[in-house]
Amino acid sequence: MDLTTLEKDLVNGWQKGFPLVARPYARIADALGISEERVLEILAGLEARGILSRVGAIVAPNTLGASSLVAMRVARDQLDEVAAIVSSEPGVNHNYEREDNFNLWFVVTAPDADGLDATLARIEARTGHATLRLPLQKAYHIDLGFAL
Amino acid sequence: MRARRDSGFRGTECDQRDVALLAAIEDGLPLCARPFAQIGEAARMDEGEVLARLRRMCAARVIRRLGLVLQHRALGYRANAMVVWDVPDADIDDVAQKIVAHDFVTLCYCRERRAPDWPYNLYCMIHGRERRLVECQIAAVKRAAGLDQYPSRTLFSSRRFKQRGARFSAPAPIPMAAR
Incomplete structure (x- = not known):
């Protein structure tokens, strides 16, 4: 999907360091030399096109609550059904098919370790499939946004 | 064995109000002139407290980045x-x-x-x-x-079934029929 120059400037410049001031979009507008209304319009447009997921925070893994990457091995003809059950869990925030015999990969977060156990137990009961839990031990590099 | 805690956070305390604030922004900041004031209403704190807590969590690297999250x-x-x-x-x-x-x-x-x-x-x-x-x-x-x-x-990866931010709010109860 093509972006205008202004959209690119906005997207490249503000994936981190969002202004922590009362009127952050006005601060961004000043930096870009446009109006606050225009910034809000552009962001709403990016959101409507599915490019902007949200203006939000990426929280360091395992600092609050418990989380884990989880893999499942699912027969091809059951994958849609199992994936839909996994996605329906509120604690699941990424859920992807990957090319491997472990073909369903998702991240679960919960307020605490017991909550994580409960979510995975529910997924196993509802899908009839085992889950492979792969908790983080150390992060060397996490998503800091990327340049377009 | 439990996962070792990520080193970036050691020594910093997050209290219940921080968690409430992260829950209030998990779907994103609103696209309006005073987003932190609006978030404050959901998290039951004023705009100044929202900003102070977010600044502290950014400095402590609990929040690794704050900004546009792209698909x-x-x-x-x-x-x-x-x-x-x-x-x-x-x-x-x-x-x-x-x-x-x-x-x-x-x-x-x-x-x-x-x-x-x-x-x-x-x-x-x-x-x-x-x-x-x-x-x-x-x-x-x-x-x-x-x-x-x-x-x-x-x-x-071949197909994406779901992508969104992590949840910090208490999960809604799942209806019995769906269990």
């Missing part, structure tokens, strides 16, 4: 590879430092192994527009980090 697939980044290796524990820090020196590497983690099904402990993610280019980038990483000697797998 990389909508931007044409559809070649998304997760490469995993089984690297001896003693070598993993050195190898990981060589991997993250490549600016096209999006993520790099150490995770617990699950032998015998999943003996891998080092993970690297690369997002690109072209699969062939990503394959070249993987080869470059392997060469530079001396990774050819270790057991490895490359898993490209």
